[in-house]
Amino acid sequence: MKWRSFTYRDIYKGVAGKLDLEPSKTKRRSPHPVYWYVLDGRRVIRVTLPNRHGGSGAISTGFLQQIKRSLRLTTREFEDLVECPLSAEDYEQIARRTIALHSRPS
Amino acid sequence: MTTFLADGTPDPRTRHREAPHITGITWDVPGEVMRDEPIARSDLDDFAGRVEVLMERAVKWTTQIRDLGEEAYLLQEPIQIVVEEYRDQSVVARFPEVEAFGEGHSEPEALANLKLAILDLYDELAEATAPTLGREPRAWWRVLDRLISVA
Numbered sequence: 001m002k003w004r005s006f007t008y009r010d011i012y013k014g015v016a017g018k019l020d021l022e023p024s025k026t027k028r029r030s031p032h033p034v035y036w037y038v039l040d041g042r043r044v045i046r047v048t049l050p051n052r053h054g055g056s057g058a059i060s061t062g063f064l065q066q067i068k069r070s071l072r073l074t075t076r077e078f079e080d081l082v083e084c085p086l087s088a089e090d091y092e093q094i095a096r097r098t099i100a101l102h103s104r105p106s
Numbered sequence: 107m108t109t110f111l112a113d114g115t116p117d118p119r120t121r122h123r124e125a126p127h128i129t130g131i132t133w134d135v136p137g138e139v140m141r142d143e144p145i146a147r148s149d150l151d152d153f154a155g156r157v158e159v160l161m162e163r164a165v166k167w168t169t170q171i172r173d174l175g176e177e178a179y180l181l182q183e184p185i186q187i188v189v190e191e192y193r194d195q196s197v198v199a200r201f202p203e204v205e206a207f208g209e210g211h212s213e214p215e216a217l218a219n220l221k222l223a224i225l226d227l228y229d230e231l232a233e234a235t236a237p238t239l240g241r242e243p244r245a246w247w248r249v250l251d252r253l254i255s256v257a
Contacts, residue, residue: 004162004194026230030208030222034230044240046205048223060196061162066207099240 003064003079008050008057011067014082016049019091037071037095044099047071072098164190164198169213175221178257179228185253187220189213204246228254 006014015021021035022043028034030048037045047070050059068078077094080086110116170184190198191213199216200207206227208219231239231247239247 024230026226026233028222028226030219030226032223034226039240041238042240043234043238043243046227046243048207060209061192061194062164062190062196062198063209065162065164065190065192066198066200066209070205099242 003068003075003082004061006059006064006082008059010082011049011059011064014084015047015067015071018081018088020088021047039092039095039099045070045072045095162193164192166190169199169217171217171221173221174225174254175218176225179225180255180257182253182255185224187217189216203249205242224250224254 016035019037022038024034024036024046026034031051032048033051035047035049036043037047039045047067049067050057050063068075071078071081071091072094073081077086081091167189168186169189170186172181172184174181185201187199187201190200192198195211196209197211197213197216198207198209199213199220201220201224204224204227206220206223208216208221208223210216210219227246228250231243231250234243234247236244
């Protein structure tokens with residue numbers, strides 16, 4: 001499937017750029033940068049992206065699977081997000097739906 | 107695969123287990139009656155898709171971590187984690203309840219990176235104020251706050 005061949009550049013443009021993710025400002029031990037998806041002023045989804053500079057580097061299947069899982073997307077939705085058919089507004093609807101499913105009022 | 111008995115005849119226990127071989131649009135089953143029923147392209151595509159899904163599945167197992175690798179951060183109890191090994195040899199160790207993961211080329215490397223990720227998440231959530239976090243990150247903080255004590 002296509003998603004397994006996504007590069008750092010694809011992910012950065014199609015995920016961090018399109019969704020306007022907010023970079024974490026906390027000093028980190030891990031080499032990988034962390035971003036937050038902000039909804040209604042709250043940080044709701046935390047995504048770790050690979051620390052691979054140069055743009056065309058391949059990302060391991062395991063790492064891509066975690067990005068997809070963090071974003072709460074199916075394989076098809078993840079491919080659509082990175083390759084453009086899925087807009088930021090479409091993703092917001094998915095995020096609202098999945099967050100509502102996973103979270104119960106406390 | 108068909109095996110043969112000492113006299114050279116096919117072993118009846120394995121003769122029928124031979125995997126069918128796809129030739130174009132017909133199924134050719136060696137030693138059996140040729141089936142000339144056409145196979146729809148959509149069926150082949152569906153089959154290929156199912157093989158892809160199986161190929162991307164990881165081998166999974168669970169293990170525990172008892173120490174986070176920094177003296178100042180003490181684990182109150184062992185953490186149950188999931189390790190996944192993918193076909194491209196990448197290994198992911200994750201703590202599903204707080205969505206933390208570490209990745210590497212081996213299980214020890216993935217575990218070491220998971221520990222860094224958990225420490226980073228702990229520090230990040232400790233700095234954050236509750237109103238700025240969604241429900242799930244607040245739940246992660248409750249889990250980590252119970253699990254980790256800082257000396």
